[in-house]
Amino acid sequence: MTRPAISDSPSPTARSRILHSAHDLFYREGIRATGVDRIIAESGVAKLTFYRHFPSKNDLIVAYLEYRHARWMGWLADALARYGGGSGAILPAVEEWFRDPHYRGCAFINTVGELGATLPEVVAITRRHKDEATQVLAAVLPASKQRLELAQAIAMAIDGAIVRAQFDHAPDAALAALDRIIRSLLATKT
Amino acid sequence: MTRPAISDSPSPTARSRILHSAHDLFYREGIRATGVDRIIAESGVAKLTFYRHFPSKNDLIVAYLEYRHARWMGWLADALARYGGGSGAILPAVEEWFRDPHYRGCAFINTVGELGATLPEVVAITRRHKDEATQVLAAVLPASKQRLELAQAIAMAIDGAIVRAQFDHAPDAALAALDRIIRSLLATKT
DNA sequence: CCCATTGTAGACAGACCTGTCTACTTGGGC
DNA sequence: GCCCAAGTAGACAGGTCTGTCTACAATGGG
Numbered sequence: 001m002t003r004p005a006i007s008d009s010p011s012p013t014a015r016s017r018i019l020h021s022a023h024d025l026f027y028r029e030g031i032r033a034t035g036v037d038r039i040i041a042e043s044g045v046a047k048l049t050f051y052r053h054f055p056s057k058n059d060l061i062v063a064y065l066e067y068r069h070a071r072w073m074g075w076l077a078d079a080l081a082r083y084g085g086g087s088g089a090i091l092p093a094v095e096e097w098f099r100d101p102h103y104r105g106c107a108f109i110n111t112v113g114e115l116g117a118t119l120p121e122v123v124a125i126t127r128r129h130k131d132e133a134t135q136v137l138a139a140v141l142p143a144s145k146q147r148l149e150l151a152q153a154i155a156m157a158i159d160g161a162i163v164r165a166q167f168d169h170a171p172d173a174a175l176a177a178l179d180r181i182i183r184s185l186l187a188t189k190t
Numbered sequence: 191m192t193r194p195a196i197s198d199s200p201s202p203t204a205r206s207r208i209l210h211s212a213h214d215l216f217y218r219e220g221i222r223a224t225g226v227d228r229i230i231a232e233s234g235v236a237k238l239t240f241y242r243h244f245p246s247k248n249d250l251i252v253a254y255l256e257y258r259h260a261r262w263m264g265w266l267a268d269a270l271a272r273y274g275g276g277s278g279a280i281l282p283a284v285e286e287w288f289r290d291p292h293y294r295g296c297a298f299i300n301t302v303g304e305l306g307a308t309l310p311e312v313v314a315i316t317r318r319h320k321d322e323a324t325q326v327l328a329a330v331l332p333a334s335k336q337r338l339e340l341a342q343a344i345a346m347a348i349d350g351a352i353v354r355a356q357f358d359h360a361p362d363a364a365l366a367a368l369d370r371i372i373r374s375l376l377a378t379k380t
Numbered sequence: 381c382c383c384a385t386t387g388t389a390g391a392c393a394g395a396c397c398t399g400t401c402t403a404c405t406t407g408g409g410c
Numbered sequence: 411g412c413c414c415a416a417g418t419a420g421a422c423a424g425g426t427c428t429g430t431c432t433a434c435a436a437t438g439g440g
Contacts, residue, residue, distance in 0.1 A: 014387070030304050032222040035427060046388045048431085057428070105303060109353050113300035114220050126357045153367040160350030167302050167316045177343040181371055188374040204417075225397060236418045238401085247398070381440100388435075397426070405418070410411105 015053045017043040022064045023071075027107050031061060031114055058119055061111070065125045068107045073132060080140055087141050087186060091179055094158060098171035105166035109159065130155065142186075150185060157181045205243045207233040212254050213261075217297050221251060221304055248309055251301070255315045258297045263322060270330055277331050277376060281369055284348060288361035295356035299349065320345065331376075340375060347371045 012020070021043035025034040036057055040050050054060040079096055083089035097103065104110070108126040115122050137158075138151035157178055164174035202210070211233035215224040226247055230240050244250040269286055273279035287293065294300070298316040305312050327348075328341035347368055354364035 028306075029308075030222075030306060032220075032304075033308070036429085037427080047390075047429090049387060051429070052386080055429090104306060109299075110303035112353075112357050113295060113303040114222075116218075116220060116294060118219075118223070123357050130354075130357075149367075149370065152363065153370045156350040156354050156364065156367045157347050157371060158350070159353050160346040160348070163299050163302075163349050163353065164320075164346050167313050167320075173342065174346065177339075177346045180339065180343045181347060181375065184374045184378040185371065188377060226399085227397080237399090237420075239417060241399070242416075245399090383438105383440100385438090386436085389433090390431105392431080393429090395427080397424100399423090401420105401422080403419090406416090408413105408415095410413090 014043075014045050014049050018045055018050060018053060018060070019063060019067050022060055023067055026061070026064050026111075027068070027104060028102070031111060036060070058121075061115075061119060062121050062125065065108065065111065065122065065129075069125065069129050069132075072107075072129075073136070076133065076136055080136070085140060087182070089140055090137065090154065090158075090182060091175065094161065094178065095171070095175055098161075098165045098175065103165070106159070106162045109162065130159075153185055154182055157185075204233075204235050204239050208235055208240060208243060208250070209253060209257050212250055213257055216251070216254050216301075217258070217294060218292070221301060226250070248311075251305075251309060252311050252315065255298065255301065255312065255319075259315065259319050259322075262297075262319075263326070266323065266326055270326070275330060277372070279330055280327065280344065280348075280372060281365065284351065284368065285361065285365055288351075288355045288365065293355070296349070296352045299352065320349075343375055344372055347375075 018039060021039050022034075025039055025042065036050065039060075040047055043050075054063065075097075076093065079093035080089045083092045108122075108129050111122050112126050117123065134148075134151050134155040137155055138147050141147050141150055141154075144150075161171075161174040161178040164177070165171035168174060208229060211229045212224075215229055215232065226240065229250075230237055233240075244253065265287075266283065269283035270279045273282045298312075298319050301312050302316050307313065324338075324341050324345040327345055328337050331337050331340055331344075334340075351361075351364040351368040354367070355361035358364060
């Protein structure tokens with residue numbers, strides 16, 4: 001994120017309150033469905049304050065994605081470590097995410113789908129996000145010449161699972177298919 | 191779709207012109223970004239005519255997805271046949287789609303991501319769409335007890351490739367990863 | 381001590397959104 | 411010949427959106 005993590009608890013700064021509400025609403029309801037007035041009300045901030053920090057809604061959208069990126073990457077690293085840190089940690093980590101009651105897919109995929117090329121930064125940030133996630137995944141795979149390609153395939157399969165888990169009743173089918181793909185990839189000698 | 195396919199060429203009925211414009215705009219720009227006024231102007235129809243056919247925008251969204259489903263499934267069956275009809279037809283068919291200059295991802299994934307649970311029919315239609323696509327894919331796989339599970343995994347990997355191809359500059363990386371996954375799955379004895 | 385920074389409350393402009401309504405035209409079946 | 415279904419053009423209502431602006435309060439560093 002943009003701020004030093006200190007001084008976050010007692011009275012969070014206006015900017016962080018705005019960002020927090022924006023994250024909540026943008027992720028839950030979508031970008032265009034969420035008006036800035038709503039974010040302003042939810043974060044208990046004045047309109048002028050809002051526009052001082054984020055001169056336009058687009059600036060807030062970009063900040064939202066950067067905030068999300070930092071939070072999510074932190075979660076991923078933590079979850080992979082908690083589940084043992086090897087390639088076997090991937091599936092339980094993903095499952096933990098999918099079973100979160102607030103789960104509504106990948107913020108980046110959703111935003112690209114909604115805004116498309118309207119806001120080019122969105123595409124750039126998304127690409128960067130997926131690249132970094134792929135590298136974190138690569139780090140838990142057994143070392144080999146093909147490690148990066150393998151991680152790319154696994155990351156892409158996870159993207160598939162992400163969207164499936166978003167419209168299926170339960171994430172089980174997506175998780176089973178993902179498990180099959182990962183096992184198969186790791187077992188295949190190329 | 192809803193109408194007999196006859197009487198489509200000379201002067202397309204108002205309904206089909208609306209649906210055509212809606213498909214164009216919804217897919218290209220997104221649902222909420224597209225006002226009905228714009229669809230009405232583009233399809234050269236009167237406002238009252240529009241609202242006679244689609245009493246609310248939500249009705250049009252549902253009709254759009256059904257229209258898209260019929261068109262896309264037709265294309266898929268055709269493309270798989272054109273590329274030989276076996277499991278080797280999957281990758282070139284997907285590539286053909288990704289390289290379409292108007293490609294902007296999966297209409298269903300994008301719509302679910304944008305509208306979420308706001309319009310429950312969207313989720314139901316999407317699930318149906320993916321199920322039917324999976325079955326068409328299963329039909330080109332070698333017969334085996336595991337055929338359906340295999341098709342589910344491949345369909346999910348394709349979903350991953352769909353979103354990757356949506357924000358990458360070129361679809362090549364997504365296609366390479368998809369190729370790797372499909373080969374690996376088909377080679378693995380379970 | 382003073383003034384820049386950051387904050388609050390809320391009215392307002394102007395655009396755009398969905399959906400309704402009036403008034404008129406046209407063409408095919410009974 | 412007549413009438414109804416389906417079409418056209420476009421004004422209008424009521425709501426929501428982004429972004430601007432006025433007026434005022436607290437606070438801390440030079």
